[in-house]
Amino acid sequence: MDMYESGVGSRVVQIDTPSLLVDLDVFEANLARMSEFLRQGSTKLRPHSKSNKCPVIAQKQVAAGAIGICCQKLGEAEVMASHGIRDILITNQIVGPIKIARLMAVARGCDLKVAVDNPGNVDALAEAASAARLRLGVVIEVNVGMNRCGVLPGEPTVELARHIMRRPSLQFRGLMGYEGHCVDLPDFQERKTQTEKAMALLVQTRDAVQAANIEVDIVSGGGTGTYMITGRYPGITEIEAGSYVFMDTTYRQALTDFDNSLTVLSTVISRPANNRVVLDCGVKTLAGDYGTPAIEGVRPALSCGLSEEHSTWVYDSNMQDLAVGDKVRVIPAHCCATINLHDRLFAVRREVVEDIWEIAGCGKTR
Secondary structure: OOOOHHHOOOEHHHOOOOEEEEEHHHHHHHHHHHHHHHHOOOOEEOOEHHHOOOHHHHHHHHHOOOOOEEEOOHHHHHHHHHOOOOEEEEEEEOOOHHHHHHHHHHHOOOEEEEEEOOHHHHHHHHHHHHHOOOOEEEEEEEOOOOOOOOEOOOHHHHHHHHHHHOOOOEEEEEEEEOOOOOOOOOOHHHHHHHHHHHHHHHHHHHHHHHHOOOOOOEEEEOOHHHHHHHOOOOOOOEEOOOHHHOOOHHHHHHOOOOOOOEEEEEEEEEEEEOOEEEEOOOOOOOOOOOOOOEEOOOOOOOEEEEOOOOEEEEOOOOOOOOOOOOEEEEEOOOHHHHHOOOOEEEEEEOOEEEEEEEOOOOOOOO
């Protein structure tokens, strides 16, 4: 029997560290809260699976009312489609013959849509879809202020939509725009103002496309930090929030609607000073790309330094309540990047391991 399987039914303190945990009571409350919010409006939920990379979670989100899921990487879409998810939007550009061939294989088994922002890429997708005898769904990514990928709003988007409409092997489905530059703004009024500015660009662009006699079915946007704004903005058909099921210390600074369900179970392996604690989780198990993690139930540290296999926590006074051998739960600063460092997730309820979920999208960066 796999060593992880023996954890089912055991208590959390029996799990070896570092390991990734999800508190099921909190997770389910987060899931229900988002579902209830969207039931009260017309906008649908298409949660982003890059935040969990876990087919079990995607299935639970669909069961709770989501219309489908988003994927950021083709490898994630392959995993989700192989686990029965049938409505997938890849919110990224799929470029090059190797990836496009894989894309066609996924499209044979589900309602697949992919983002585009370039005529040459559109032509390559159209040629491959024609050869595969498929009609591939595409959405145009519109740059609404993040300045990453995306076509400029207005006429440039209309021109690309016309280009797509001339390709019979493609089906133009609509638009997407991610206001990622707004999602963690700490001041809510500023976040609301900037988000509405971004969504206005997206909806005005939809109007321009429709004025060119091109039907727009999908207008997709939104993240966890803007769900309450984008999810009520007239003209937006779906939101792509994903982190809400887990949360992290960075998001919690801007949003308290959802609670932290994701933690890294870690062991105190050294107490080299009264005010310094060293845990066995480092950047190989706890994302360190931005933000500051926190030890659950312990007052904030003055600093947390992450190396490969260690995290060193410095406090302003003696930490007598933490001893070598103690196990603690660390709340990640970035849940999405932390998930990608683990292949299994211990689903825990009231300190007992209820299930173990495979993070099948772990490492799917291609």
